[in-house]
Amino acid sequence: MIVQLLVSGLALGSMYGLVALGYHMTWATSRTMNFSQGHVVMVGAVVAYGVHVAAGWPLAPAALAALAVCGAFGLLVERVAVRPFFRAGSPVWLLSTIALGIIVENVVMLAFGKDARAFPSSLALKPVFVFGAGVYPQELLLPAVGLLLMGGTQLFYHRTTYGRRLKAVAWDSEAAGLMGIHVPRAVAVSYAVSSGLAGVAGLLLAPLLNVSPTMGTLIGLKAFAVAILGGLTSASGIVVAGLLYGLVEALVAGYVSTGAREIVGFAVVIAMLVVRPWGLGGARPARRV
Amino acid sequence: MRRGSLTLLTLAVLAAVAGAPAAQQAPIKLGLAAAVSGGSATSGEAIKRGLAIAIDEVNAKGGLLGGRKLELVVRDDEGNPQKGVTIARELVEREKVAAVFGGLHTTVALAEVPVWHELATPYVGTWAAGTNITRNGKKPNFVFRVSANDDEVDKFLVRYAAEQLKRGKPGLLLENTAWGQSNEAGLTKWFGERGVKAVGVEKFNWNDPDMSPQLLRLKQGGADVVMLVANAPEGAQVVKSKAKVGWEVPIVSHWGISGGRFAELTGELSEGVVFVQTYSFFGKQNARGEAVLKALKDKYGVKGPEDVTAPVGTANAYDALHLVALAIEQAKSTEGAKVRDALEELKAEYAGLIKTYKRPFTSEQHDALIERDYIMVVWKGGKIVPVAH
Numbered sequence: 001m002i003v004q005l006l007v008s009g010l011a012l013g014s015m016y017g018l019v020a021l022g023y024h025m026t027w028a029t030s031r032t033m034n035f036s037q038g039h040v041v042m043v044g045a046v047v048a049y050g051v052h053v054a055a056g057w058p059l060a061p062a063a064l065a066a067l068a069v070c071g072a073f074g075l076l077v078e079r080v081a082v083r084p085f086f087r088a089g090s091p092v093w094l095l096s097t098i099a100l101g102i103i104v105e106n107v108v109m110l111a112f113g114k115d116a117r118a119f120p121s122s123l124a125l126k127p128v129f130v131f132g133a134g135v136y137p138q139e140l141l142l143p144a145v146g147l148l149l150m151g152g153t154q155l156f157y158h159r160t161t162y163g164r165r166l167k168a169v170a171w172d173s174e175a176a177g178l179m180g181i182h183v184p185r186a187v188a189v190s191y192a193v194s195s196g197l198a199g200v201a202g203l204l205l206a207p208l209l210n211v212s213p214t215m216g217t218l219i220g221l222k223a224f225a226v227a228i229l230g231g232l233t234s235a236s237g238i239v240v241a242g243l244l245y246g247l248v249e250a251l252v253a254g255y256v257s258t259g260a261r262e263i264v265g266f267a268v269v270i271a272m273l274v275v276r277p278w279g280l281g282g283a284r285p286a287r288r289v
Numbered sequence: 290m291r292r293g294s295l296t297l298l299t300l301a302v303l304a305a306v307a308g309a310p311a312a313q314q315a316p317i318k319l320g321l322a323a324a325v326s327g328g329s330a331t332s333g334e335a336i337k338r339g340l341a342i343a344i345d346e347v348n349a350k351g352g353l354l355g356g357r358k359l360e361l362v363v364r365d366d367e368g369n370p371q372k373g374v375t376i377a378r379e380l381v382e383r384e385k386v387a388a389v390f391g392g393l394h395t396t397v398a399l400a401e402v403p404v405w406h407e408l409a410t411p412y413v414g415t416w417a418a419g420t421n422i423t424r425n426g427k428k429p430n431f432v433f434r435v436s437a438n439d440d441e442v443d444k445f446l447v448r449y450a451a452e453q454l455k456r457g458k459p460g461l462l463l464e465n466t467a468w469g470q471s472n473e474a475g476l477t478k479w480f481g482e483r484g485v486k487a488v489g490v491e492k493f494n495w496n497d498p499d500m501s502p503q504l505l506r507l508k509q510g511g512a513d514v515v516m517l518v519a520n521a522p523e524g525a526q527v528v529k530s531k532a533k534v535g536w537e538v539p540i541v542s543h544w545g546i547s548g549g550r551f552a553e554l555t556g557e558l559s560e561g562v563v564f565v566q567t568y569s570f571f572g573k574q575n576a577r578g579e580a581v582l583k584a585l586k587d588k589y590g591v592k593g594p595e596d597v598t599a600p601v602g603t604a605n606a607y608d609a610l611h612l613v614a615l616a617i618e619q620a621k622s623t624e625g626a627k628v629r630d631a632l633e634e635l636k637a638e639y640a641g642l643i644k645t646y647k648r649p650f651t652s653e654q655h656d657a658l659i660e661r662d663y664i665m666v667v668w669k670g671g672k673i674v675p676v677a678h
Contacts, residue, residue: 001505004534008499114330115598116522118554125556127533134533208529209498210522210554218496253502258491259465261502 003133005250011139013246014146018201019223020230020238021150022194026078027232028170029190032086032093034077036101038220040195042213043104044070044202046112049119049211067199073104074195078188086187108213116215121207138207143243145204149197150239157235166190170233225269230280237281316360317353317623319344319613320380322401323392323416324368332393335599336415337363339606340390342584347614354621359614362386368393370400377404387623388413388613390606395419395468405431409625411632413613415605418442419471423655431629433655435609435643436601439468441660442543442565443475449563449665450514450541451483453676458488460512462503462527464519464545465492472518472543488512493523500530508536517542517564524562525554532558539563544601552595552671559668563676566666567658568604568643570594571673577642581607595672605658608641612649612657615639 019037026033034040047069052062081096123141127134156163168176169186177183202216209215222245230241245265253261278284321340325333344359352358362384364376373394380386381404389405391398391414398417402425405412414422414434423434450456461476463469473490480487489510491503504527507515517527517540524546531538542564552559570582571594581603585591597603612635617623620631632650639646649657665676 001509004501004505008501012498109330115550116525116554117550118556127535129535134535136529136533205498209496210525212496212522214496218494219498250499250502254505258493258503258506262494 001254003131004135005254006247007130007133007135007139009247009250010243011135011142011246012249013243014143015201015205015219015242016223016226016245017230017239017242018146018149019198019219020227020242021153021235022197023224023227024230024232024235024238025153025166025190025194025197026187027227029166029173030082030086030169030187032082033097033232034074034082034101034191034194035094035097035224036077036104036220037194037198037223038216038218039101039104040070040073040198041202041205041216041219042108043073043216044199045119045206045209045211045215046108046202046213048203048206049117050112053117053119063203066203067196070195070199070202071192074191074193075188076100077195078191082191083184083187105213112211112213114213116210116212119206119211124207136208138204142204142208145200146242147239149200150235153193153197153235162189222265225266228269228279229272231278231282233283234279234281237279241280316358317617318360318362318384318386319610320384320386320389321361321363321392322366322373322376322380322389322397323363324394324397325363325365325392326367329368329393331599332416332602333365335597335602336390336392336606337361338585338589339415339581339603340610342581342588342603343607343610343614345584345588346580347611353614353617354623366392366394366397368397370394370397373397373401374404377401378408381408381410386410387617387625388628390415390609390613392416393602395422395471398422402427402432409629411613411616411625411629413609413632415609416602419468420475429626429629429633429652430655431625433632433650433657435612435649435657436605437544437565437567437658437663438656439471440475441656442663443472444479445565445660445663445665446516446541446543447476447479447483448660450516451480451485453665454514454539454541456514456539457485458511458513459485459516460507460510460514461487461490461516462500462507462519463490463492463517464523465494468545469518476516487516493519493527495520495523497523497526500527501534503527504530504534504536508534508538512538514538515540518545519543520545521547521551521554524551528555528558528562547599547601547673550598552668559671561667563665563667565663566673567601567663569664569666569673569675570597570600570604571666572675575640575642577607577640581642604642608639608643608646608657611639611641612646 022037023033044066048062048066051057051065081100082093085092123138124136127136157167165181166186169183173183226242226245230238249261252264323333323336348358366373388411393416395417406427412432414436416436418437418439420440423432489507540562544565615637616628616631620627644662666673667676
């Protein structure tokens, strides 16, 4: 039983981490984020369903198309729901990104329908057994791809010029601007990448979770909890927090009660906000006097 | 004198002929108050189809009360009780409907109960199964139902688990909503009657991705049958997780898993899951079944029974409309109180889609379908087939 729970927890936890990284990326560059990250997960899955299952494209181009749509959607979110308010220094982006998510959900309901649809995958047909615990191969793919992408983001930040630019914007956007970095563009790019990550999560989850207009809502919410736990400013903190959150959820559900799962999960978040509001991996902000 | 009376007679005939089209121009309006948008749109659409097909049949036979055609007025409750109350009033006060049919949500149906009584308008539920909708303590009771009733369903499911499957250690697996809760009470009660206590009660939320912790807990508790109350997406996750944890246990389910595309979502894993229905379009159909399927094909492009989403909505609504039509004919009026009385004392026998209704309602019983009318069905090769007893 314990192995079963650990496997379930790691698989889900890595998805929470992946989606939560999206919150981190835009937060780092602009101190804003897309509160509808969960909806982007759904968009990735729905587009992939549309071109792969309904239109019959092979999987690889279908996946690329889905990621492209997610990236473009990220740019759209930044342009219409964040930038106008961000410039005015108003926190309205918080509401406008939620509103955009609701609009997208309803558009998808009209275009795609309300029913959950199956996304066939050879990796989610038959469980394999590891140490007595059953697991769908697709579930093993989740942490593998998740950790790979998390590592990739780190390399991007530290090893590429553009990544360093983004990091500079994250550090001090005013100074970065003075150094000749196009800050609005950097912010837009961070939104596209952030949505792309959510899109990857959508693609990976589609065969396991089924495709429906509401499939991403809960994931988005839990990923947000993970982002708070890990620290919005710390990518590595978020990765660790994601895995921990998944494990705690599975263990609480297995050994205490499934009803207690959400209670414990979100109670930990609140406790964290009180005790260590900058999160597991975040640095305590210096107080300006 | 003779010539004069002939003229009078001619005039009278002319008047009668002229009068007939005038009467035809005043149709009898019937309302549908259901969720036809958003998350539960499929159910609303299924109900609408059942009503529309039955209305076409009535109208093709010349309508009611000497030639008055039936007309359906649809209002969307959006699954919201507040909205439900608003549209209930609108349907009666502005549209002057003779009777109203209801939709999927128990919460909405319960909120509307006082409105039907205040406005003296008969209401016939076609989906929501909440026990208290019809057993609402009102006298006279304006609320009827041609659908399942949670309490009766729970009794049915418990009897199946205990007598057909001979299981004595049930584990309950329920969605974490009011619907799950009301069935927890019902299942506990009916198992209790047999001296059986559930070995575990587990809940899950909508869109929960992985049900293996819940199943593992029930397995550890020693459950030998899982009683499932879930809609299609979550039901699908349950059977997938069950395969994953490698647990061979029968699942006996409420009808929520029939509302979506359970078979598509689960593939061969759906095999063997049994659940309750009021009707199945699979297998041999009676004459009405053939007619309804044909109408679904002609009018809505439905390819076959596997393409009828939410079949119980269509079947229940179809029979409900014919029962109301008979009541209006018997009451010789569209007045709410008279139609209500006629429903309670329906004289005509109606050989319907689901069953033959003889005196379907009484002052004590406002559910036309009860435990013995339900059928147990099972997924076989992606199709729903009745379980042979």
